[in-house]
Amino acid sequence: MPSANPNLIPILGDQLTLGLASLRGRSKDDTVVLMMEVWDEATYVRHHKQKIVLIFSAMRHFAAELRDAGWTVDYVELADDANSGSFTGEVARAIERHDPRAVQVVEAGEWRVQQAIEEWPDKFACEVRILPDDRFLCPIADFRDWAEDREVLRMEHFYREMRRKTGLLMTSDGKPEGGEWNYDSENRKPPRDGMSAPERAKFEPDDITLACIELVEDRFADHFGSLDRFEWPVTRAEAEEAADRFFAERLADFGAYQDAMVHGEDDLYHSMLSTSLNLGLLDPLDLCRRAEQAYRDGEAPLNSVEGFIRQIIGWREYVRGFYWYFMPGLESDNALNAQRGLPEFYWTGETDMRCLADCVRSTRENAHAHHIQRLMVLGNFALLAGVKPRAVQDWYLVVYADAYEWVELPNVAAMVLYADGGRLASKPYAASGNYINRMSDYCKDCAYTVSRKTGDGACPFNALYWHFMDRHRDRLESNHRVGRVYQNWDRMGAERQREYLASAEAFLDTLTPAEPGWARDTA
Numbered sequence: 001m002p003s004a005n006p007n008l009i010p011i012l013g014d015q016l017t018l019g020l021a022s023l024r025g026r027s028k029d030d031t032v033v034l035m036m037e038v039w040d041e042a043t044y045v046r047h048h049k050q051k052i053v054l055i056f057s058a059m060r061h062f063a064a065e066l067r068d069a070g071w072t073v074d075y076v077e078l079a080d081d082a083n084s085g086s087f088t089g090e091v092a093r094a095i096e097r098h099d100p101r102a103v104q105v106v107e108a109g110e111w112r113v114q115q116a117i118e119e120w121p122d123k124f125a126c127e128v129r130i131l132p133d134d135r136f137l138c139p140i141a142d143f144r145d146w147a148e149d150r151e152v153l154r155m156e157h158f159y160r161e162m163r164r165k166t167g168l169l170m171t172s173d174g175k176p177e178g179g180e181w182n183y184d185s186e187n188r189k190p191p192r193d194g195m196s197a198p199e200r201a202k203f204e205p206d207d208i209t210l211a212c213i214e215l216v217e218d219r220f221a222d223h224f225g226s227l228d229r230f231e232w233p234v235t236r237a238e239a240e241e242a243a244d245r246f247f248a249e250r251l252a253d254f255g256a257y258q259d260a261m262v263h264g265e266d267d268l269y270h271s272m273l274s275t276s277l278n279l280g281l282l283d284p285l286d287l288c289r290r291a292e293q294a295y296r297d298g299e300a301p302l303n304s305v306e307g308f309i310r311q312i313i314g315w316r317e318y319v320r321g322f323y324w325y326f327m328p329g330l331e332s333d334n335a336l337n338a339q340r341g342l343p344e345f346y347w348t349g350e351t352d353m354r355c356l357a358d359c360v361r362s363t364r365e366n367a368h369a370h371h372i373q374r375l376m377v378l379g380n381f382a383l384l385a386g387v388k389p390r391a392v393q394d395w396y397l398v399v400y401a402d403a404y405e406w407v408e409l410p411n412v413a414a415m416v417l418y419a420d421g422g423r424l425a426s427k428p429y430a431a432s433g434n435y436i437n438r439m440s441d442y443c444k445d446c447a448y449t450v451s452r453k454t455g456d457g458a459c460p461f462n463a464l465y466w467h468f469m470d471r472h473r474d475r476l477e478s479n480h481r482v483g484r485v486y487q488n489w490d491r492m493g494a495e496r497q498r499e500y501l502a503s504a505e506a507f508l509d510t511l512t513p514a515e516p517g518w519a520r521d522t523a
C-alpha cells in the first residue's frame, strides 16, 4: 500500500519497460503506476484489430509484471464505466483518487500525445515532471544539434556517429569492423527458387490475450484486419524467445535476403521484432550487442550483422530524430502535390497486380509486411500513382501492428512519397516492374506481363514509372542521382513517350478510390 500523497507515474501503451526513466530510482512504497486503455487512442485512427489486441494485451501483461515486482498499479480498462476516454481525463481522475504530490511521466512517442502532456502542468495543481525517453540512443535534443549544423541530412552520416557513440562493430583503433561502414551492396540477393525461411516464434493467445480479442471483436468489429490468427509476443519473456529464435535461425541470412520477396512467405529472414521493440519489451542496444556477439562468435556474417544493427541504431533512431525535428510540418508536407485518393485495393486486396495483392493479404492477416514490401511495392505504387500523402499516412498508421507516428510518418512521407522534397532521401524510391521482378517471384504468375511496357496486359508499374518521371521532370532532372533517367526517356522519342503516358493514364482511370471511413471515422 503506497503512502499518502504518492508519486503518480502514468505509463503509456508503448512504454512497457521495467527500467523506464520514470520508474528508475523510485520507491515502490511511494508510487502509484497508472496505466490507461482509452477510447481516444484506440480510435484516433481505426487501427488494425491485431494492433489493438497487441497493445491492450501487452499493457495488461506489463501491469501484472509490475504488480509481481511489488509496484502498485492502477489500471483503467476501456470497458470501465467511468473511463473518460482520454489520457488527460484519466490522469485527472487518478489525481482525485490518489492525491499525488507529483505526476512523473516519460515524454510521449507521438506529437499528438506529447501536446496533451505538455498541458498537464497548467491543468493540474500538483507538480508535473516530463522526462526524456532514454530508451532511444539518440536524445531528441542531440539529433536537433546534429541536424542544425548541416545543409543535408543523410542517415548514413548519422549512422556513423551512432556506431562511434555505441562502439558497435568498431575496431579498437576506431575503424569500422571489416573496413567498411556499410555492406548493403552484399544485401540485395534475389530469392532462391522456392525459398522458405525457418518459422519465427509464434505464441498462442493466453487468457489475457483472449479477453482482449473478445473486446476487440465486440467493440472494433468493423476495423480493418483479421483476428483469425494472433501470434505476436505480448510479454517480455515471449519477446525474448522471439529474439532468441531470430538470432539462432535467421540472422545469418538476414542481410543477403533483406530485399527479397516471395509470394506467401511473410517473414523470410526478417527479425519480426519491431512490435516488441516499439512497445518497449525489447531493448534496442541489447539486441544490437547480441547481433554483434553472433558475428564475433562466427555465427553470422558481417553483412547480416551490420545490416541488422544499421536498421536499429541507424534507421530507427534517425527517423525518430527526423520526426521530432520536422513535426508538426511533416504531417502536411506534399512537395510533389499528389492529390489522388487511396485506391480501394489497399483495403480489400482486390487487384490483379499479384505483388500488391500479396502484400495487402499479408498486411490484413498479420498486421505486418516486411520493409521492402512496404517500400518498393505498396509505397512505390502510391508514389507513382500520386496518392495524396495524408491518405497514405493514415493507411500505414492503421494497418501495421508496429505503427506509431514517430516511425511511420518519416518512412511514409519522406522515404516513400518524397513529400518532404528530399530532406530524408536523396531521390524518390521510384521503380518499374523490373525491380519487383528481380527481387521477387511475384511476376511469374501475375495477370500482367512484366516485360510488356505499354498496352493491354503490360505491368502497370512500367508505364506509371515513366508517367511519374515525366510529370516531375522539373524537380528531378537536376538531381544528379536521377538526371540520367531523362536521357533514356528522351531517346525513346515522342511517339513512344505518348504510348507510355497514355497507358499510364488509362490504368489510373481504372482505379477505384477507397470509400471514406476506412482509416478515420471522420474521413
Ligand code: FAD
Pocket: 269, 270, 271, 272, 273, 274, 275, 277, 278, 308, 311, 312, 315, 316, 317, 319, 369, 370, 371, 372, 374, 375, 379, 396, 400, 402, 403, 404, 407, 408, 411, 412, 415, 416
Ligand atoms: P527487420 O527487417 O528485422 O529490421 C530490424 C529492425 O530495424 C526493425 O524491427 C525496426 O525496428 C528497425 N527498422 C528497420 N527499418 C526501419 C526503418 N525504415 N525505420 C525505422 N526502423 C526500422 N517500422 C516500424 O517499426 N513502424 C512503422 O510504422 C513502420 N512503417 C513503415 C512504413 C514504410 C512505408 C516503410 C518503408 C517502413 C516502415 N517501417 C516501420 C520500417 C520497417 O519496414 C519495419 O520496421 C520492419 O518491416 C519491421 O519488421 P522487422 O522487425 O522484421 O524488421
Ligand code: DLZ
Pocket: 011, 012, 013, 014, 036, 037, 038, 039, 041, 042, 043, 047, 051, 052, 055, 108, 109, 110, 111, 113, 114, 404, 405
Ligand atoms: C495505439 C494505442 C492504442 C490503440 N491504445 C492505447 C491505449 O489505450 N492506451 C495507451 O496508453 N496507449 C495506446 N496506444 C498507443 C498510443 O496511441 C500512443 O501511440 C503512445 O502513447 C505514444 O505516444
Ligand code: SF4
Pocket: 352, 353, 354, 355, 356, 432, 433, 434, 436, 437, 442, 443, 444, 446, 447, 448, 449, 450, 459, 460, 461
Ligand atoms: Fe507486380 Fe507487375 Fe510483377 Fe504483376 S508483373 S507482380 S503487377 S510487378
